[in-house]
Amino acid sequence: MDADRLNRKYANAARADEFGPWYVLDNAAMIFPVMSDRTATYMFRLAATLDEPVHLPSLSAALARIAPRFPYYMVDLHRGFFWNYLQPLGKVPVPVPDHRYPVQDFDVRKRGQFPFRVRARGSRIALEMHHVLSDGGGALIFFKTLLAQYFRNRGVESEAAPDVFDPDSTPHPEEYEDAYNRFFRSELPVPEPRPHAFRIVSPLLPAYQFRVTTGILPVDKVKEVSKSFGVTVTELFCAAIMDALQEIRAAYPAWMRRRSGPMATLEVPINMRKVYPTRTMRNFSLYFMPSVDLRLGRYDFGELAELVHHRIKSESPEREIPRQIARNVGLSRRQYVRLLPLGIKEIFMRMFYNSMGKNFLSGGVSNLGLLTLPEPLNSRVTRMECLMPPSRVTCGNLGAVTWGDRIYANFGSLMKSREVERLAFKRLASLGIPVRLECNMEDPV
Template sequence: MVQGCRVPTDYGITRMFYSNHEGTVRQGCRTPSDYGIISSMALKKKRKQPAWEKLDNTALLFPVIATEGMSNVYRLSACMTEEIDPEALAEAQEKVLSQFLGFRMRLRAGFFWYYFEENDRPLPEVREENDFPGAYINKSRNNQYLFRITYYRKRINLEVFHALTDGFGGLVLLKELVYQYLRIKHPEILEVEKDKISSGIFLDKEDSYLKNFKRAKGRDVAYKSKKAITLKGEKLPKGQLGVVHGILPFAQLKTAAKAHGITLNQYLVGTFVYAIYREVLKGDPSDVPINCCVPVDLRSYYDSHTMKNFFAMVSAIFKPEKDEYSYEEVLAIVAESLKSQTTPEHLNDILSYNVSNETNKFLRPIPLFIKNIAIKKVYDATAYGTTSTVTNVGRIELREPYRPYVENFYAMLSMSKGQNVKGAVLSYNDKMIITFTTILADLSVLRRFFKCLTADGVECAIETNGVWD
């Protein structure tokens, strides 16, 4: 692996080196008691009742399974052209977060469900980074907030507990934070930009899962729990996370994908699956498949602008049944696997299956602690059915006055049970950045991945956080 310009300290590793509707319940005809919320404030009518809301369908899982080793925290970073001013960043956080009620929440446990309640404590302190990306957010040490903003040298980091929102919502906040920070640092921007949140931003907090729920018409899309290939091997020291950035010319990637007759996303996922096939299975047949999960943003399918989670998981499945599949064959199989699962009909079936469990009238009145036991059991039984996850956060565009001050963006995922390597993709300007995070000491799969891209004419600039040095 070629060592780029980044070193362990680039990630803060400290070894040697809407409007706020006060007193309202914004859940249609439901009330806090529907979720088992018992509050003394409800008995004191003259006191403000904090805004509250239920968790979306996807978010219900994360509080149950989150641990220090499996944080369910993702990171989005903006790499600036100048050193970060912590005081300006803290001021930007205060201004921007005043408009984002969805992030000013604390997690509470009701009798039947978890729920969010408005958090009136001071926002988390903006600190210099001192841990690996995606580290567990200890709520008691974070004023009960489920996000944190850190910095290191020229980089601004936003880390979010996935129960709050997905990558779409996280990017909306990060972009507004960057805009506000730059207006503070460069007041001349105010000559052409207003000092407020961007016009056209939707702070919609609907549960788009429930809004678009329609029962599937007899089609069974229940998630299978069959075992998949697991990437194993010697692990990095406990608590460490390896990071590998691949910075790739967007035009060259598009040309390579087009040459194979597939989409860019299919090309990247297919190449990753092929790398696993060659380095783990050594080209041999296997009784269990390589199963790479790919989150699909559902907003464009349902005309949604929600800031809550709204995605579905599909799987790129490759089960080698003969010796020596070629690169072309694997790409074609993966592309067809993804294509067949990303039809509107299939995505609706997935949504319907997921939501049907939440709306089941027999399950709803079961106490939360029993639900948690059942959810954890189901999760543990299915966790090893996935080899890895590769998510594409999408294309990031900044307005012209801000663009010269931002060099790159990065997205990083934390680890999950059975998944020791994950990938996150985004594009900015004329580059696509794919970031792999891993707890494994062996980098052979990632070397193979970039080697395949290079053979297809894609120039790869590689940077790491140096944990393998």
């Protein structure tokens, strides 16, 4: 079988038998059921604040109306002998109340439960989605479609938009596909291992508590500062977090510095749908990993920004980043891996994730950029936010969204220490950017 046909065979994630349809997990999703628990849930969140309190019956009706358009999300997770799989649930999701601590207390393995939830409180609607289903790219389309339908139910019609699906349309077959397998190239070398990353040492918050620190920044000022350093907004945020990490590391005693990893490495997701032609609604993100070696002395901020800029530029999405697909897909296609029972496979997945993923990261920056909704919905939403999945080992996890003339930058943390947020926002403020802060816990930064 030639490579293209083999790739398409593996990419076909939608299967069916006499019991009905079921779905194979995409290549990135395989690891998430193993690594997630009720606190480190691997859920990310998109939230929109409306100009009026949420009308719950309209939201429930909107969710029920769009559910058939997204059959690949209306599933629950099942455990197979060799792999996990997704099975349609045959029911419609209903909104649940939002909570002070988002993306917490969720077990993706629980039967009969959607791996996402739509939450509402006051004038805010939020979508919390587990990475086993999709990444930000797929979730954003689902969320925008939900908002458009909600407003339609409220009597506000909107213009058609490519990233807002018509609830009556039929899902394209490509929406189900595992694009990692489709665009796998076996001839590529796998990425080289990286040195361990520096991570702060801090006790964790009590179980199910998750601190969200939101910085609200004027977009024009942030762009002006970014431009002055010759970097993008994402790179500016990366540099601010790295600056915070180097400050923290410098304050550690020598023995702690010796024991900690030497690199400040951040994970910056890229939406690979912009690189490869696919309509997949499953996971299809890979990562830039800009890093600086903190052992080499203190960097000034301009130097950090420049380093991050060049590191990101050097990792071309067309050439360097597909090597991550070659590593992940290549491993999962090996016969001895496929034939290992799931229980044994999970042990190796943990080891793989710890050695190849978790240990290399100090944090992450996910900047969704400027979000818009079709007119006239833009004016009905006052604020849009995103939140990266919680992690027990990394602290500098920043999710940023530009909505209107503001950037909403959310730091999420399971750690008691607020030093990364504090120092990163302090640095941004010192550059002349007015930063307004909010926090979901007492005694904000």
